[in-house]
Amino acid sequence: xxxxxxxxxxxxxxxxxxxxxxxxxxxxxxxxxxxxxxxxxxxxxxxxxxxxxxxxxxxxxxxxxxxxxxxxxxxxxxxxxxxxxxxxxxxxxxxxxxxxxxxxxxxxxxxxxxxxxxxxxxxxxxxxxxxxxxxxxxxxxxxxxxxxxxxxxxxxxxxxxxxxxxxxxxxxxxxxxxxxxxxxxxxxxxxxxxxxxxxxxxxxxxxxxxxxxxxxxxxxxxxxxxxxxxxxxxxxxxxxxxxxxxxxxxxxxxxxxxxxxxxxxxxxxxxxxxxxxxxxxxxxxxxxxxxxxxxxxxxxxxxxxxxxxxxxxxxxxxxxxxxxxxxxxxxxxxxxxxxxxxxxxxxxxxxxxxxxx
Amino acid sequence: xxxxxxxxxxxxxxxxxxxxxxxxxxxxxxxxxxxxxxxxxxxxxxxxxxxxxxxxxxxxxxxxxxxxxxxxxxxxxxxxxxxxxxxxxxxxxxxxxxxxxxxxxxxxxxxxxxxxxxxxxxxxxxxxxxxxxxxxxxxxxxxxxxxxxxxxxxxxxxxxxxxxxxxxxxxxxxxxxxxxxxxxxxxxxxxxxxxxxxxxxxxxxxxxxxxxxxxxxxxxxxxxxxxxxxxxxxxxxxxxxxxxxxxxxxxxxxxxxxxxxxxxxxxxxxxxxxxxxxxxxxxxxxxxxxxxxxxxxxxxxxxxxxxxxxxxxxxxxxxxxxxxxxxxxxxxxxxxxxxxxxxxxxxxxxxxxxxxx
Ligand SMILES: CC(C)[C@H](C(=O)O)[C@@H](O)C(=O)O
Ligand SMILES: CC(C)[C@H](C(=O)O)[C@@H](O)C(=O)O
Numbered sequence: 080x081x082x083x084x085x086x087x088x089x090x091x092x093x094x095x096x097x098x099x100x101x102x103x104x105x106x107x108x109x110x111x112x113x114x115x116x117x118x119x120x121x122x123x124x125x126x127x128x129x130x131x132x133x134x135x136x137x138x139x140x141x142x143x144x145x146x147x148x149x150x151x152x153x154x155x156x157x158x159x160x161x162x163x164x165x166x167x168x169x170x171x172x173x174x175x176x177x178x179x180x181x182x183x184x185x186x187x188x189x190x191x192x193x194x195x196x197x198x199x200x201x202x203x204x205x206x207x208x209x210x211x212x213x214x215x216x217x218x219x220x221x222x223x224x225x226x227x228x229x230x231x232x233x234x235x236x237x238x239x240x241x242x243x244x245x246x247x248x249x250x251x252x253x254x255x256x257x258x259x260x261x262x263x264x265x266x267x268x269x270x271x272x273x274x275x276x277x278x279x280x281x282x283x284x285x286x287x288x289x290x291x292x293x294x295x296x297x298x299x300x301x302x303x304x305x306x307x308x309x310x311x312x313x314x315x316x317x318x319x320x321x322x323x324x325x326x327x328x329x330x331x332x333x334x335x336x337x338x339x340x341x342x343x344x345x346x347x348x349x350x351x352x353x354x355x356x357x358x359x360x361x362x363x364x365x366x367x368x369x370x371x372x373x374x375x376x377x378x379x380x381x382x383x384x385x386x387x388x389x390x391x392x393x394x395x396x397x398x399x400x401x402x403x404x405x406x407x408x409x410x411x412x413x414x415x416x417x418x419x420x421x422x423x424x425x426x427x428x429x430x431x432x433x434x435x436x
Numbered sequence: 437x438x439x440x441x442x443x444x445x446x447x448x449x450x451x452x453x454x455x456x457x458x459x460x461x462x463x464x465x466x467x468x469x470x471x472x473x474x475x476x477x478x479x480x481x482x483x484x485x486x487x488x489x490x491x492x493x494x495x496x497x498x499x500x501x502x503x504x505x506x507x508x509x510x511x512x513x514x515x516x517x518x519x520x521x522x523x524x525x526x527x528x529x530x531x532x533x534x535x536x537x538x539x540x541x542x543x544x545x546x547x548x549x550x551x552x553x554x555x556x557x558x559x560x561x562x563x564x565x566x567x568x569x570x571x572x573x574x575x576x577x578x579x580x581x582x583x584x585x586x587x588x589x590x591x592x593x594x595x596x597x598x599x600x601x602x603x604x605x606x607x608x609x610x611x612x613x614x615x616x617x618x619x620x621x622x623x624x625x626x627x628x629x630x631x632x633x634x635x636x637x638x639x640x641x642x643x644x645x646x647x648x649x650x651x652x653x654x655x656x657x658x659x660x661x662x663x664x665x666x667x668x669x670x671x672x673x674x675x676x677x678x679x680x681x682x683x684x685x686x687x688x689x690x691x692x693x694x695x696x697x698x699x700x701x702x703x704x705x706x707x708x709x710x711x712x713x714x715x716x717x718x719x720x721x722x723x724x725x726x727x728x729x730x731x732x733x734x735x736x737x738x739x740x741x742x743x744x745x746x747x748x749x750x751x752x753x754x755x756x757x758x759x760x761x762x763x764x765x766x767x768x769x770x771x772x773x774x775x776x777x778x779x780x781x782x783x784x785x786x787x788x789x790x791x792x793x
Binding site for chain 2: 164167169173198199200201204221222224226227228231232233234235236237238239240241242243244245246247271272273274275276277279280281302303304306307309310311324325327328329330331332334335336340
């Protein structure tokens with residue numbers, strides 16, 4: 080019997096509801112495959128501000144550091160929108176990424192066959208489906224570079240520094256090439272090397288790393304072109320590797336073109352096996368507490384956790400299959416309902432997935 | 437009889453062909469409405485590198501500065517792709533923007549009714565059409581901030597500084613609000629104020645400018661969300677105002693969702709009436725010199741020139757109407773051809789538009 084410690088951060092809005100179902104799913108997986116998952120709850124985001132006056136209490140960081148992985152629901156909401164920058168709920172996310180050294184954000188943009196109709200792109204562009212993996216650098220760049228204010232001739236000015244070191248680029252590039260090896264062996268590097276010095280260094284390091292992966296094809300694309308190509312011909316992409324800022328924009332665009340954004344999981348990885356797993360969707364405060372939220376993205380994030388942090392490949396597969404089965408059987412939460420399908424709430428959806436396991 | 441001096445920069449690839457037809461169209465307009473357009477040719481981009489060893493010779497800057505407006509074809513191509521960053525063709529664009537103080541890039545993303553089929557988004561998302569105006573800051577931000585290299589513990593690092601002063605934000609915000617007044621009176625400000633200090637200053641100045649435009653509605657949107665909303669529900673946008681970097685990405689995405697990218701013009705404006713006008717599409721080296729290029733985007737850019745730099749509203753309308761008429765009559769260049777339409781080359785397309793005037 081294997082023992083795994085999971086820090087559980089339900090967070091705000093629909094976070095607690097979707098995490099609750101995910102915990103039940105994991106417990107069922109533990110039962111079937113004989114693993115023990117120990118959950119330790121921690122507060123982060125808006126609820127932590129309410130409780131402790133700060134979005135990321137030290138205690139939360141400690142709980143996460145002592146765990147094998149972190150499962151996060153969602154963070155933020157209008158209630159905390161008017162706080163100053165450094166005290167907003169989102170700081171918890173940035174703080175956790177940095178504290179745990181989670182430099183690689185993996186976001187699969189997958190079109191679920193059963194939800195094809197929800198895709199905003201025309202069927203001829205989508206063809207038989209979409210499966211892109213965005214690898215976004217997560218602890219560097221303009222997010223964490225120096226920032227501040229200064230006085231200039233043109234009034235006060237504010238600045239943020241985009242900065243990347245060779246080593247930061249090297250490790251994220253390796254992550255991307257390793258993932259590509261298990262997929263279609265194409266890496267598209269996205270940068271703005273025709274304008275940015277940081278992109279020129281970025282590109283040259285990616286090229287250097289590529290020499291260790293002769294079996295993987297490397298392409299370069301400027302970020303403006305990438306944002307077009309995702310709409311025009313998304314099927315050309317396999318693995319996309321890019322900076323923190325460009326990845327923020329492109330991974331959201333890629334999620335949206337699948338039409339399945341409420342279904343998409345994400346993993347944030349660092350050195351070793353530690354990882355943080357969370358759905359791509361937000362905290363949806365408007366439907367919080369109403370048993371309306373779709374728990375599938377969080378449940379699929381737990382599958383990524385089993386795969387990446389615990390090495391439990393077959394258990395991860397089982398969860399993914401269970402989710403597909405429930406979709407095939409025609410069950411849908413409100414966000415993905417369409418004609419002829421059976422509407423269910425958050426809890427019932429969780430129960431169906433557990434049953435399908 | 438009014439006299440206007442136009443600096444003409446044909447540039448690389450298909451640039452010379454599309455500019456040639458545009459000049460003919462302008463001459464016809466001059467004839468009909470009794471204006472005199474004087475053209476002075478200048479080199480920039482790849483052809484200037486070939487001729488003078490630098491992408492933006494001083495002589496070109498001088499010619500532009502002495503003109504009332506600049507008409508540009510396209511710049512760049514694979515031939516010059518391996519030059520070092522500061523000697524690439526694109527430097528000409530950046531250099532011209534800075535030298536002429538063109539801080540406001542206006543890019544209408546319009547869906548041409550006649551080309552609806554080319555739109556990558558589903559008809560239910562597009563509805564009765566699309567008409568978004570992206571206002572991108574063009575002479576500041578990370579494009580022109582300090583950049584360089586330095587040594588760190590993690591190897592060499594490279595950096596670029598995103599910086600905005602109050603005055604830089606104020607003037608571009610005014611441009612956006614002025615344009616919104618003549619349209620649907622909605623400005624969507626796009627930034628990343630939850631992470632960037634420069635965005636926080638940007639947002640507060642936009643809000644300050646908004647108080648002078650009580651008749652215009654102002655929304656704020658984070659850039660990651662904006663890149664999703666352009667795909668999910670582009671009809672919510674009227675005027676979008678954003679930074680140089682975000683505008684680069686979002687304006688290309690917006691162009692692409694119209695499906696009419698080969699048709700879209702742009703204007704780059706500064707203080708006073710000076711402006712640079714160019715198509716959104718690139719230099720398409722693969723079809724250069726083959727009489728296959730679509731001159732419409734450049735011709736529509738000339739219409740923007742008449743409107744913004746010369747104040748010739750009715751002449752601009754006439755060009756736009758002529759382009760629509762030729763589309764209505766079923767003529768198409770290769771890039772926008774579809775079943776049942778009449779294929780024509782660059783020159784014939786120019787002739788048809790002149791005829792329609
Ligand atoms: C909330 C915000 C700080 C965060 C980011 O920009 O990284 C979010 O958009 C994300 O992508 O996880
Ligand atoms: C060629 C490049 C430097 C330029 C830019 O990034 O501004 C282009 O993409 C554009 O949008 O005009």
